[in-house]
Amino acid sequence: MKEARQAVEYAAAELGFSALGVARADLPQHNTLKRWIEQGCHAGMNWMEKHLPARLNPQLVLPGVRSVIILTYEYPRRDARQKIGSVARYAQGEDYHKLLSSKLADLDETLSIYGGKQLCFSDSGPVSERFFAAQAGLGWIGRNGLLVRRRGGSFCFLSSILTTLELPVDSPMPNHCGNCRRCEEACPTGALHEGSCDARLCLSYWTIEARREEEDPPLAVKRALGKRMFGCDACQEVCPWNSLPPVCRVDPHLLMPARLARATLGELEQMGGETWQRFFAGFSMRRAGEKLLNRTVRSLRGSSRPQSRHEH
Numbered sequence: 001m002k003e004a005r006q007a008v009e010y011a012a013a014e015l016g017f018s019a020l021g022v023a024r025a026d027l028p029q030h031n032t033l034k035r036w037i038e039q040g041c042h043a044g045m046n047w048m049e050k051h052l053p054a055r056l057n058p059q060l061v062l063p064g065v066r067s068v069i070i071l072t073y074e075y076p077r078r079d080a081r082q083k084i085g086s087v088a089r090y091a092q093g094e095d096y097h098k099l100l101s102s103k104l105a106d107l108d109e110t111l112s113i114y115g116g117k118q119l120c121f122s123d124s125g126p127v128s129e130r131f132f133a134a135q136a137g138l139g140w141i142g143r144n145g146l147l148v149r150r151r152g153g154s155f156c157f158l159s160s161i162l163t164t165l166e167l168p169v170d171s172p173m174p175n176h177c178g179n180c181r182r183c184e185e186a187c188p189t190g191a192l193h194e195g196s197c198d199a200r201l202c203l204s205y206w207t208i209e210a211r212r213e214e215e216d217p218p219l220a221v222k223r224a225l226g227k228r229m230f231g232c233d234a235c236q237e238v239c240p241w242n243s244l245p246p247v248c249r250v251d252p253h254l255l256m257p258a259r260l261a262r263a264t265l266g267e268l269e270q271m272g273g274e275t276w277q278r279f280f281a282g283f284s285m286r287r288a289g290e291k292l293l294n295r296t297v298r299s300l301r302g303s304s305r306p307q308s309r310h311e312h
């Protein structure tokens, strides 16, 4: 199935993916993910627990799956400090799930020509994308828990294609973190430990995923929030592999549009219901939902009040 791999590689490059790697789908089961969940590191993300069997066994996701294709897609590397606070780089622009799913549908078609049956995801399905990316030789799992590449560092999305085709596979590459521990040291809440991120302490979790009514961040997390509005890039900003030049041009759809960049916290606080829905429609930031985003807005307003009484 060398031809199928070549065809999908060409098509992926034309669609703007920066790299592609392939791993076998039947890689040995192990305990890391199970332990992470047993220890409660998934916080309130009950969907992680619910989909654990599928995450550990791709056969339950796509019966007959033989190969897992992982693709990288670059997102902006520039600092994203806006009036509303800082928005993680990956989430500044249009909803990447939507953007990538139409590209993945194209690749699905390409593989179908060779008789393959596929399922495609981009942060949208029960597939351990970092694990397969590392097995497919695209990079290694850094101490920040992310896939880090020699060219491009960690500022990229991962997409996965499960396919019934048996494609030529790649070999994993060695870990290049060496003695560096910058990410662990830079994490404002101490959420990182040897490549594992405890979501109960992670600011990304608390600003994006903690959508249950009863969830209230621990004091240490509230104090560490700083100006973070959505997500957190602290453990990536310090990584030496991210200071190298980008591998390719960034898709302009992933850049922050002016109307969002110009918005103030005061304006967001006053938005509600339909206005909120309309304002965030089609953006990655919509993921947090109105309630959680407003809670973050209120805590950012609270902490910045003395300096910004005349904000609007």
Ligand code: B12
Binding pocket: 027, 028, 029, 030, 032, 033, 036, 045, 048, 055, 056, 057, 088, 089, 090, 122, 123, 124, 125, 126, 127, 128, 129, 130, 131, 141, 144, 145, 146, 147, 148, 154, 155, 156, 157, 158, 159, 195, 196, 197, 198, 199, 202, 204, 205, 208, 209, 230, 231, 232, 233, 235
């Ligand atoms: C849940 C989740 C989160 C949670 C939990 C974080 C975490 N570390 O897991 C929260 C909300 C906190 C989060 C935050 C972020 N996330 Co997130 N997240 C995910 C998600 C949906 C699942 C990850 C997961 O399974 N975690 C559990 C841990 C234990 O598993 P794991 O590290 O992925 O996999 C390990 C083990 O399973 C193990 N393993 C060993 N052997 C085997 C064998 C088999 C068969 C299997 C299955 C696994 C396995 O190897 C893996 C590596 O150690 C993935 C998308 C996906 N479907 O994979 C995105 C994903 C990991 N996130 C991503 C991003 C960008 C982020 C943020 C940077 C966003 C931000 N700026 O705010 C932060 C970074 C925080 C951090 N340092 O990890 C990207 C990472 C891209 C990259 N370069 O690696 C992903 C891949 C989404 C995507 N498709 O692009 N995230």
Ligand code: SF4
Binding pocket: 186, 187, 188, 189, 190, 191, 192, 197, 201, 202, 203, 204, 231, 232, 233, 234, 235, 236
């Ligand atoms: S995203 Fe922020 S809080 Fe989460 S592990 Fe990285 S540095 Fe720590």
Ligand code: SF4
Binding pocket: 142, 143, 144, 145, 148, 176, 177, 178, 180, 181, 182, 183, 184, 238, 239, 240, 241
């Ligand atoms: S900051 Fe250092 S330890 Fe952390 S992922 Fe990058 S190279 Fe590895």
